[in-house]
Amino acid sequence: MDIVCVEDNEDFTFFLSKALKNQENIEYGIYGLAADALMALSNMEVSLPKMILLDIDLPDKDGFSFLRELRDSNVLKHIPVVMLSSSENPRDIQKACQLGANAYVTKPGGFSQIKVLVQDICDFWLRHHRNPAA
Amino acid sequence: MSQNNMIKEAIKNCEDEKIHLIGSIQSHGYLLAVSKEDYCIRYVSENVKLLFSGVLLGKRIDVIDQQIDTSVTGSTLIELLNTQLRTENFDGYNPYHITLNGVPYNLITHISSDFIVLEFEPDSSETKGLEINSFLGDVLIHLNIANKSLRDILATTTIKLKELLGMDRVMIYQFDDDWSGEVVAEAKESHLETFLGLHFPATDIPRQARVLYVKNKTRHIANVFSEPVNILSDQNITLDQSFCQLRSVSPVHIQYLKNMGVSASFSISLICHGKLWGLVSCHNYSSKFIDYKTRKASEIISSYLSNMIELKTEKKLSSKRAENEQIVDTLDKQIREDWNLRTGLSGHQVNLLSIGKAQGAALCMQEEITTVGDTPQPKDILRIVEAFYESDINEDIFHTSSLAKIFPFAEELKELASGMMIIVISRELKECIIWFKPEQLESVSWAGKPDKVISQGDEGHYSLSPRTSFEKWENTVTSTSQNWRPYEIEAATLLKDKISAYLKLKANEMRRLNYKLTQAYEELNTFSYTLSHDLKTPLNNIHSYLELYVEEEEIDLEDSFYLNKALANTKLMQNMIKEVMNYAQTTQGEVEFKKVNIYDIIENIISQLTKDSNDCFIDNQLAKDTYVSGNSVMLFQIFLNLIENAVKYQNKNADCFVKIYNKQYEDKIEFYIEDNGVGIESQSIEHIFKLFKRANKDSSIKGSGVGLSIVKKLVSKHNGTLEVTSEVGNGSIFKVTFNK
Numbered sequence: 001m002d003i004v005c006v007e008d009n010e011d012f013t014f015f016l017s018k019a020l021k022n023q024e025n026i027e028y029g030i031y032g033l034a035a036d037a038l039m040a041l042s043n044m045e046v047s048l049p050k051m052i053l054l055d056i057d058l059p060d061k062d063g064f065s066f067l068r069e070l071r072d073s074n075v076l077k078h079i080p081v082v083m084l085s086s087s088e089n090p091r092d093i094q095k096a097c098q099l100g101a102n103a104y105v106t107k108p109g110g111f112s113q114i115k116v117l118v119q120d121i122c123d124f125w126l127r128h129h130r131n132p133a134a
Numbered sequence: 135m136s137q138n139n140m141i142k143e144a145i146k147n148c149e150d151e152k153i154h155l156i157g158s159i160q161s162h163g164y165l166l167a168v169s170k171e172d173y174c175i176r177y178v179s180e181n182v183k184l185l186f187s188g189v190l191l192g193k194r195i196d197v198i199d200q201q202i203d204t205s206v207t208g209s210t211l212i213e214l215l216n217t218q219l220r221t222e223n224f225d226g227y228n229p230y231h232i233t234l235n236g237v238p239y240n241l242i243t244h245i246s247s248d249f250i251v252l253e254f255e256p257d258s259s260e261t262k263g264l265e266i267n268s269f270l271g272d273v274l275i276h277l278n279i280a281n282k283s284l285r286d287i288l289a290t291t292t293i294k295l296k297e298l299l300g301m302d303r304v305m306i307y308q309f310d311d312d313w314s315g316e317v318v319a320e321a322k323e324s325h326l327e328t329f330l331g332l333h334f335p336a337t338d339i340p341r342q343a344r345v346l347y348v349k350n351k352t353r354h355i356a357n358v359f360s361e362p363v364n365i366l367s368d369q370n371i372t373l374d375q376s377f378c379q380l381r382s383v384s385p386v387h388i389q390y391l392k393n394m395g396v397s398a399s400f401s402i403s404l405i406c407h408g409k410l411w412g413l414v415s416c417h418n419y420s421s422k423f424i425d426y427k428t429r430k431a432s433e434i435i436s437s438y439l440s441n442m443i444e445l446k447t448e449k450k451l452s453s454k455r456a457e458n459e460q461i462v463d464t465l466d467k468q469i470r471e472d473w474n475l476r477t478g479l480s481g482h483q484v485n486l487l488s489i490g491k492a493q494g495a496a497l498c499m500q501e502e503i504t505t506v507g508d509t510p511q512p513k514d515i516l517r518i519v520e521a522f523y524e525s526d527i528n529e530d531i532f533h534t535s536s537l538a539k540i541f542p543f544a545e546e547l548k549e550l551a552s553g554m555m556i557i558v559i560s561r562e563l564k565e566c567i568i569w570f571k572p573e574q575l576e577s578v579s580w581a582g583k584p585d586k587v588i589s590q591g592d593e594g595h596y597s598l599s600p601r602t603s604f605e606k607w608e609n610t611v612t613s614t615s616q617n618w619r620p621y622e623i624e625a626a627t628l629l630k631d632k633i634s635a636y637l638k639l640k641a642n643e644m645r646r647l648n649y650k651l652t653q654a655y656e657e658l659n660t661f662s663y664t665l666s667h668d669l670k671t672p673l674n675n676i677h678s679y680l681e682l683y684v685e686e687e688e689i690d691l692e693d694s695f696y697l698n699k700a701l702a703n704t705k706l707m708q709n710m711i712k713e714v715m716n717y718a719q720t721t722q723g724e725v726e727f728k729k730v731n732i733y734d735i736i737e738n739i740i741s742q743l744t745k746d747s748n749d750c751f752i753d754n755q756l757a758k759d760t761y762v763s764g765n766s767v768m769l770f771q772i773f774l775n776l777i778e779n780a781v782k783y784q785n786k787n788a789d790c791f792v793k794i795y796n797k798q799y800e801d802k803i804e805f806y807i808e809d810n811g812v813g814i815e816s817q818s819i820e821h822i823f824k825l826f827k828r829a830n831k832d833s834s835i836k837g838s839g840v841g842l843s844i845v846k847k848l849v850s851k852h853n854g855t856l857e858v859t860s861e862v863g864n865g866s867i868f869k870v871t872f873n874k
Binding site: 009011018087088089090108111112 | 667670671673674675677678679680681682685704705708715719
């Protein structure tokens with residue numbers, strides 16, 4: 001799997017998957033609950049995703065706790081995490097950075113921008129970025 | 135020496151006369167003083183040789199004891215003194231009846247520091263004892279008729295005392311605040327001219343005489359024409375004669391009585407609440423001796439009278455007091471109900487004038503004057519207030535019945551404001567309440583023109599001679615109001631306390647409201663942030679769906695008017711939400727003040743703004759060391775928005791030019807951002823600082839209408855001010871002022 005998305009807003013999930021489908025040869029999974037996402041990740045130990053797209057507002061736990069658990073895990077700590085949130089609050093951005101997020105992106109206001117963003121992310125994190133060996 | 139100073143010295147000399155150490159007695163009696171320790175005779179009046187034989191000074195009292203017939207009372211002089219000393223009771227044995235050479239005498243004793251003073255007076259009243267007792271009973275019953283007015287009681291007393299004393303004239307004399315006095319009751323022989331209603335100046339009864347009147351309540355002068363008899367002594371200190379019955383009289387006073395034609399006088403103090411209220415003053419036009427028992431009886435009557443006066447004035451005062459307390463309570467209630475000092479004190483039927491007898495009142499608060507009743511013009515009131523706070527009067531409650539005496543300029547206000555009572559609410563803010571009393575033209579009848587006659591003695595001292603004429607002399611008192619009554623002053627004091635309590639309450643309430651307001655403001659800020667955040671997501675979704683629809687249905691937007699408008703509006707709304715969040719965010723939080731270099735900030739902004747386009751010349755004219763105390767991020771935002779605006783609204787017909795300069799003052803610093811842009815229409819100027827208001831309707835210039843709101847908010851967070859002057863077509867000048 002290439003990208004794991006943790007996102008609970010159904011509409012945004014819809015746009016995200018549409019945008020991801022436009023990308024060629026990308027495998028992705030979208031999870032509405034942090035718990036589901038963690039479960040899936042622990043089952044993927046053999047082939048970890050190349051990156052995670054993570055929202056802050058989640059129904060079961062917030063994105064920050066998710067991120068903390070990820071970074072505390074020996075297996076998962078190297079996976080790049082890009083925060084994708086509607087919050088522009090500098091405190092949220094700073095917190096994400098402190099907890100070890102690799103990037104912070106605010107949700108765009110329209111589908112065309114979402115497409116551009118997904119394109120950029122895939123280009124950078126899947127095609128240019130080199131992950132340390134797990 | 136000026137006339138005035140001469141008078142002052144003369145009065146002082148008169149007041150300095152030590153009349154209790156006069157060293158002589160009146161000639162109708164005899165005086166001896168023995169040491170308390172050994173009964174040795176230390177003082178004798180020169181005339182005792184008429185009573186006793188042999189040298190007395192230095193001898194023990196035994197030397198006269200043998201000559202005295204004490205058979206009436208039974209014990210010897212020594213036995214008497216022993217008992218008196220042992221029981222510490224002298225008055226209880228007075229008078230002691232003795233016979234000398236077959237003549238009856240009253241012996242009156244008292245203690246004067248280390249000495250026992252023995253005074254011998256003729257006893258003319260062997261059988262009068264019983265009569266006096268029944269007379270006293272009769273008088274007291276007469277006085278004790280409850281519903282009699284004070285005036286009636288005083289009149290009755292003079293009649294009864296005249297009957298008892300057999301004097302030609304008995305007057306009751308009441309002191310005023312300034313120790314001048316007025317005859318308020320009189321009983322006299324019918325052929326005599328009345329003194330009733332006449333005023334006597336304060337100098338008629340000088341201070342030290344008043345002091346003695348409080349100590350020793352009776353004073354008898356039997357014959358003004360008799361020569362005083364010196365007291366001889368082997369001691370080097372003068373005998374203190376404060377309590378001496380026979381004490382001789384100051385020559386000035388003798389002259390005074392002689393000028394009035396009086397030959398004998400007798401006076402009794404009336405003391406109310408521990409203070410000399412007045413005197414019972416009795417005159418006889420031929421010499422007259424009043425014996426001890428009669429004097430005692432009249433003293434009893436007078437002390438009973440004092441009590442009656444106390445009771446009557448107390449009663450009058452307490453009913454006035456109760457009435458005023460109720461008024462003050464009502465005022466207090468009104469203030470609290472209105473939650474306003476001004477209306478509470480002046481806007482109801484019960485107002486500042488309900489207290490006492492003032493004709494006008496003014497409330498000076500927050501540089502505004504509210505008046506009730508007849509008062510001077512506000513500008514004159516202001517003048518009085520200013521003068522009061524600049525004077526050295528430190529009392530928080532002050533009253534005068536003659537304002538012009540304190541502030542001469544008030545002479546012209548005398549018709550309405552001769553009397554003034556002021557209570558201070560705040561010295562710092564010059565806030566107060568003032569009551570005014572009008573001038574009361576009062577004609578005062580003086581007993582003789584109260585001019586002092588000053589004569590220069592041999593040693594060059596100025597002394598006061600009593601006036602020689604006591605003929606009624608009329609004098610009109612001007613620039614003076616009725617006196618302020620104790621209950622008026624008390625009510626004002628009470629009101630002052632109530633106002634202080636109210637102001638304290640109000641201050642607390644303000645603090646509470648202020649706190650709530652701050653909280654509400656913070657909440658609103660948080661709320662607008664949260665709300666816009668929550669609105670953002672669905673709006674973004676709508677926008678995305680629209681875009682998707684357009685994309686997937688392959689619609690040409692040029693052809694779809696509705697979709698085009700829908701997309702444009704969602705975009706507009708997205709922007710607005712973004713700006714609201716921006717506003718909420720930038721204006722949140724307290725400013726931590728630090729020294730910030732504004733020159734650097736402007737340079738920074740210029741490089742940022744000219745990076746993308748270079749179509750405007752921005753001139754930073756600040757000195758390199760221009761500092762303001764504030765938050766650097768916020769200050770950056772302030773200048774960025776202002777300069778950005780200046781560049782944004784440039785005039786298409788001129789080369790864009792923006793300059794930033796400042797003016798320094800002692801306590802503030804002003805920054806000017808001046809452009810040659812399109813300018814702002816005057817009717818729009820007041821709106822430009824409001825959220826989402828844009829003066830410029832040119833849709834080609836992008837803007838949200840939030841920038842200046844943020845600037846305004848940030849400037850006020852720095853306790854600064856933001857002003858703008860503008861001319862359409864010629865540009866605008868924004869002025870930002872910060873305190874230093």
